[in-house]
Amino acid sequence: MFALSAAAVVPFTETPLPASAASAATPATTSAAGAVRLLSPPPPAESTTTEEEAESKPVLLRPGDKGAAVRTLQRKLHRGRYYFGPINGKYDEQTKFAVWAFQKHKRMMLSNQVGPKMLSALDKPVRHKVLVPQGAANRVEINLTKQLLVVYRSRRPVLISHISTGAEVRYCENGRCGNAITPVGDFRVLRRAPGWTTGPLGSMYNSLYFTGAIAMHGSTKVPLRPASHGCVRLPLETSKRLYQMVKIGEPVHVRGKFSVRAFR
Incomplete structure (x- = not known):
């Protein structure tokens, strides 16, 4: 697991004017006896910041x-x-x-x-690196190194999602044992299961199976580390869109190997 960065917030403190500068900056009047009396500064003008200006502020x-x-x-x-x-x-x-x-x-x-x-x-174009340059115009690419899933339509990325793949550990749960590995290779979607389904290893939403019991599916738990039994977990809202787009027979390409160093 890797730690999230913490943004540093540096408070801004206005430096008070020196006495001489304050006298020069503040209107004054002179009495008949020659004493100098400082006048109170005028009240600040009412803010006229527009909504557009407010949105442009950091x-x-x-x-x-x-x-x-x-x-x-x-x-x-x-x-x-x-x-x-x-x-x-x-x-x-x-x-x-x-x-x-x-x-x-x-x-x-x-x-x-x-x-x-x-x-x-977010307002600038992102240079996108294709995993399978000679892949089909419509396909799914799963990058284990970046823990990122990309859907292509007409060779253009149209869905880019954070994912959590196989934890790459040995597990035994509910009498079932295995290796939590998301296999690398070239596959196709074999079966679709809409909505929530529950099996011996947990619940899955809008499952798209591409090899054996391994599927791309929505989950309530998509952490910043590989954590599944081998499936490719996606955020729930994104899995709804993925399920609408990807049909049986669509190519699915899995590449890479997860490393915490890739995110440092």
Whole structure:
């Protein structure tokens, strides 16, 4: 498992003017006796900041935040094909998963927090690296190294998702033992199972099986590490869109090997 970076917030402290400067900057009047009396500065003008100006100011968004800035983030993530949930202005778990997907795709430091640098990067094209250059125009690529899934249509990426694949450990659960490995290779979708299904190893949502009992499916647990028994876990909202797009017979290519160092 790897740690999330913490954004540093440096408080801004205004430096008080020296006495001489304060005297020069403050209006004054002279009495008949020659004494100098400082006048009170005028009250500050009422703010006239427009909504557009407010949105352009630097922001730092965190999970749990709500409002217009979060809606802007969600729209940008949706436009980039990272987010498929509602544009509701709530920085919830599905939004967090989309933030991770973009950061992985852009090779940025992984963090729950979103600052001006990421918001700016979302407006710029991302150089995309294809895993299978000679693959079919419509296909799914699963990158175990980046823990990233990409769906192509007409050779263009149209869905990019954070995933959690096989934990690569030996397991024994409910009388069933095996190796938690997501196999590398070239496959095709063999079977589809809509909605929630529950087996001896847990529950799966909108499952797309591509070899044996291994499937791409939605899950309520998609951590920043390989954690499955071999399946490819996706965020729930993204799995809904994936299930709409991918049909039986579609090519699925799995490449790479997970390494924590890849995210440092």
